[in-house]
Amino acid sequence: MADNTRKIDIECLRYNPETDAAPRYQTYNVPFTDDMSVLQGLQYIKDELDGSLTFRWSCRMAICGSCGSMINGVPQLSCHTFLRDYYPGPMRVEPLNHFPVLRDLAIDQTDFVRNKLPSVKPYIIPKESKTLAQGEYLQTPAQMHKYYHYSECINCLLCYAACPQYGLDPKFTGPAAIALMHRYNSDSRDDGRAERMELANSDEGVWGCTLVGYCSEVCPKGVDPAHAVNQNKVASTLDYFFRFLTPHGARR
C-alpha cells in the first residue's frame, strides 16, 4: 500500500496562565493521513511533539461536545473536521471565541454550566405530579416531533462562539440555553412555560439576539438555535400584549 502521509503546519494558540500575560501562537508540523481529524492532529502533537499542549476531548465521534475549537476562525468540533480539508495549510486552531481562555485550547465554561443552563430550567416541570405507581407521562410521536431536534443539543458551545451578541454582552442567555428552554416549553408533558418566559422576556432573554443566524450555521447537531430564539421573540411579544387582556397574562 502506498504511503499517503502528508504534512501540515498547525498553528495552535498557546496560553499558560502561570507565565503568559497574553496568548501566543506555536506552529507544529504534523504528518497526517486522509482519515485523520483535527483532533487526531492535536493528539499527535501532544503524544509526539509537545506534551504540554492542553485541549479537551472525549468521545471522538461528535456526541460528547468536548472538543469544540475555532478552526481557521470557524467554531467546529475538532473530531468532526478533517486535516485533509485544510491541506496544504497552514491552519490555525484556537479556543472557542467569546469564552475566557483557561489554558491553550481549553476555555472556561463556567458561565454556561453554572449560569446560563440552570437559568432556563432545562427539565420537565410536570403539569401534575405523579407517583411511580401512577405510571409514565405519555406522549404521542407527533408531540415528540415538536421538540425533538431541539433536544439534540450536546452543549458543545459552538453556537456561543458563533454569537457576537454573547461576545459583546456575556449577560445574554445565548443560543443553546434558549434552544433548550424552547425544547421544554414545546414538550406536551411540561407546564413550566410561565416560569421560563420570565427569563425569555427579560433583558438577558431573547431580545439580546439580533438574528445574526451564525449559531444555526455552526451547530453540529442541527438544533437550529436561531429558530428557537426567534420563535420566542414572537412568544415574548404575545406575552407582552396578552397580559393586558387576560387576568393572569398569557402565562399558560
Added chain:
Amino acid sequence: MSSVKTYVRPMAGWWRKNPFFVRYMIREASAPLFYLYALWLLAGIVALALGPVAYATWWAIATNPLMILLNLVVLVFAVYHTWTWFSVLPKTTPDIDVEPGTLVTGGVIAAIVVCAALFAFAWGVTR
C-alpha cells in the same frame, strides 16, 4: 466565574474576521439608508402640500443626476437588505414541516403578489 486566572480576548474588529459577519453588518448598516430615503419621500409630499414652487424645487433636486445615482446605490442596498430578510424567514416562522428553501421561495412569491396587487390598486385609483 471560577477563581482561576483566565485570558479574555478582545472583541475589537470581530465582524471583519468572518465573511458571514461582514454580510450581517452590511444588512444592519444598510437600514439607516431606507430611513433617509423615506424622509426624502416625505419631504416630497410636504413640498407637494406647500405648493407648485416648492414641489418644482423638490423635483429639480430629485431629478438631478447625482440624486438619481444616490437612489440607485440605495436601491442596490435595499434589494440586498430585502433578500437577507427573506433568507432568514425560516428562522422566524413557527415550527412547521416545510423545507426552508420552499419557505423562502413562497415568501418571495407572496410578497411579489401582494406588492403587485397594491401597485395595481394604487394605479387604478389614481388614473
